[in-house]
Every structure is written in C-alpha cells, then in structure tokens.
Amino acid sequence: MRRIAAGLLGVMLLTATIGWTAIQPTHGRDWLPEQRLLPRAQFRDSLVTVESVRNFRWGPGADMQSAWEPRTYDLSSVQTIWYVLTPFSRDRRGPAHAFVSFGFADGRYLAISVEARREIGEEYTVVRGMLKRFEIMYVVGDERDLIQQRVVRGDDVYVYPVRATPEQARSLFRDMLARVNELNEEPEFYGTLRNNCTTNLLDHVNSIAARPIPYSRRIMLPGYSDEVAHERGLLDTDLSLAAARERFLINDRALRHARSASFSKAIRTSNQ
Secondary structure, three states: OHHHHHHHHHHHHHHHHHHHHHOOOOOOOOEOHHHOOOOEEEEEOOEEEEEEEEOOEEOOOOOEEOOEEEEEEEHHHEEEEEEEEEEOOOOOOOOEEEEEEEEEOOOOEEEEEEEEEOEOOOOOOOOHHHOOOOEEEEEEEEHHHHHHHHHHOOOOOEEEEEOOOHHHHHHHHHHHHHHHHHHHHOOOEOEOOOEOHHHHHHHHHHOOOOOOOOOOHHHHOHHHHHHHHHHOOOEOOOOOHHHHHHHOEOHHHHHHOOOOOOHHHHHOOOOO
8 A cells, every 4th residue: 555655746746846847937828918018139230129017107096008119228338227116015125026127317217127027917925936926027118107106006115226337237237138139039037036126136236246245134125125235235225224214215206206208317316
C-alpha cells in the first residue's frame, strides 16, 4: 500500500509540475483599458521615440479620459530622477507601489511604472501574484496621469528627488526603456516576491549605483523603501525621513493643480 500511495503521489506531483510549466505568459488577453497597450522605444542616435505613452485624465469615480500618444525625447536632455511612492494604507505602511519619473531640460516629465497587467474584471492580490495570474508590464506615461490616477483614488503619493547626476539619470532611463522593449517582445509573468515593481526598480537602480542595494524585507514591503533610500543618501534632501515624508507628500498640490499646464512644477513647489 505504501508503494502504491507513493506512486500515486509521484504521479500527482508530476502532473502538477507539467501543468504549471505549461502555463505561459501572453500579450493576448482582454486587458484593463489603462493597461491595454504596451509601450515600445525606438532609439535613433541621441533621440528616442516612445510609442504608446499613456496620457489619461482621471476624475472621481469612473470618470476617465483615455489617450495614447507617441513622444520623442532627446536623451541628452534627461536631467533628474524622481522616486514616487504610494503606500496602499495609512495605517499599515508596508504594502505599496513605487515608480520613477524622469525630468527633462524642456520641463517635461515622463513616468515609468512596473505593474501587474490585469484583465478586465480581474483584481490584484498578493497570492494571485504568486500563481502566474498576471503578466508584468511597464507603463510609460505622462507624469500627471500616473500620479493623478493614485491621488484620485485616495492613495498618499510621495514624490522624492533622487540624488543622481544627469549621466546617471540618462543611463537609468535607457536601461528601463531597454527592459520595456524586452517585455514587448517576450511576455513574462508578474511575481509577487521576485518580479514586481520594486524588484525590477532595484535591478535598474543597482545598474548605476556605486553601492548595490541588497534585496531585503524593506524592499519586499516597498512602503519602507523610502527609508532605505534615505539611509543610503539616495534622496536629494538633508531633511530627516519624517520631515521628508511631510515635505514630499504632494496630494493637496496635485488636487489643486490637476488641470494646470504647470502640474509637474506645482507639485514640486511646497508653498503652492
């Protein structure tokens, strides 16, 4: 009987393994409107044209105006990096989303967000993120779009300046757009623990960092990632962490200047 039981268990494990391996990522699903298109970057000398840059307008409830557009940037004009952190709860800081925004010499800002790509009607959960339920995508979008999406739904949004040279900013920008193209060609599954928003950002940042940042609990719980960045001197501020969190929380300014042509400048000006 023991041999029979062991044999049946082995067959079950083999079947499960084959079934798990057979599940493959794809670009061909009925995606949420805001995740419908994958961006692609085309490099030509010092210029890069990004196709399918998202530029949605977000309002209360289901009020959303969709727009996708190509944009061209001069890589030599990339000047700054901004780290955007949005904890999911004010009571429990750990769970959060993080993305980056790049500032250009002409005053434009372009944000890049690593996300679990969801189908219509599909809800994200941590467990589902471990079970090949979501593909991973990079959303490349107008900074106002990606910030307002989260402000409108009530998340706190922190926009921190990153201490980096223009050369480092350009290198990070190119590295992230190269990953955009990789995912456009070869889909991957999102992974809650090892292929998520912060682990991908960590890989990109470590590609330019003098001191690589190790994977840790505070990376796995990205609501604390600003603490890690502050300790390592990556945030371009002399404020304490508590004061920096107060200074760079931009919700009120984002709401006041939601329709302003100078939105990105306004959210960075604390007395407005």
